[in-house]
Amino acid sequence: GAVVSQHPSRVICKSGTSVKIECRSLDFQATTMFWYRQFPKQSLMLMATSNEGSKATYEQGVEKDKFLINHASLTLSTLTVTSAHPEDSSFYICSARGGYGELFFGEGSRLTVL
Amino acid sequence: QQQVKQSPQSLIVQKGGISIINCAYENTAFDYFPWYQQFPGKGPALLIAIRPDVSEKKEGRFTISFNKSAKQFSLHIMDSQPGDSATYFCAASIGGGNKLTFGTGTQLKVEL
Numbered sequence: 001g002a003v004v005s006q007h008p009s010r011v012i013c014k015s016g017t018s019v020k021i022e023c024r025s026l027d028f029q030a031t032t033m034f035w036y037r038q039f040p041k042q043s044l045m046l047m048a049t050s051n052e053g054s055k056a057t058y059e060q061g062v063e064k065d066k067f068l069i070n071h072a073s074l075t076l077s078t079l080t081v082t083s084a085h086p087e088d089s090s091f092y093i094c095s096a097r098g099g100y101g102e103l104f105f106g107e108g109s110r111l112t113v114l
Numbered sequence: 115q116q117q118v119k120q121s122p123q124s125l126i127v128q129k130g131g132i133s134i135i136n137c138a139y140e141n142t143a144f145d146y147f148p149w150y151q152q153f154p155g156k157g158p159a160l161l162i163a164i165r166p167d168v169s170e171k172k173e174g175r176f177t178i179s180f181n182k183s184a185k186q187f188s189l190h191i192m193d194s195q196p197g198d199s200a201t202y203f204c205a206a207s208i209g210g211g212n213k214l215t216f217g218t219g220t221q222l223k224v225e226l
Contacts, residue, residue, distance in 0.1 A: 044214075095157075101211030105158050
């Protein structure tokens, strides 16, 4: 099956720094990718929809200036958490839409902000 | 986002038993209902999905039952095994491949 890779899988950073998370579709092209956030023992909450070559669409309540999304190619979308703070610590998961409309999820990236 | 309500929050089943998880949705525009399995520290993996034109779909030990009039759907795991112990999420979207609204999750434990 199609593979979606996220990097890094784990990252620890100091408060105030910025962190970039990559989401790659390894064997297919994805014009649309989605970014989700998951707190411990909670559900996945959609943050934004990332479309190749255009600006991301953010869900209500998600700060677009804090969570920068770039979808510069058909196989790569990045999420940058700017000026991270401890409350941004979470599990960030991306998914990519395949050619037949199916969604493939990455393995997630755990961010810990000290 | 439109809500998808999921129950129970947690479930303990004996090996070989049937695990049943239920979901209810509000938005009648939803037309794609997948179920995902998630192990700790991993991303969700698609188990099975259904569209509202059928009332039941079976794949191996996993069955989705769908009740369009009640706006409810459920996952049945037959012959539950310890390896099935994970968190299960129902979800819904308008059109497959579009943004998903997830249920709150059910933590399943299958005991020997």
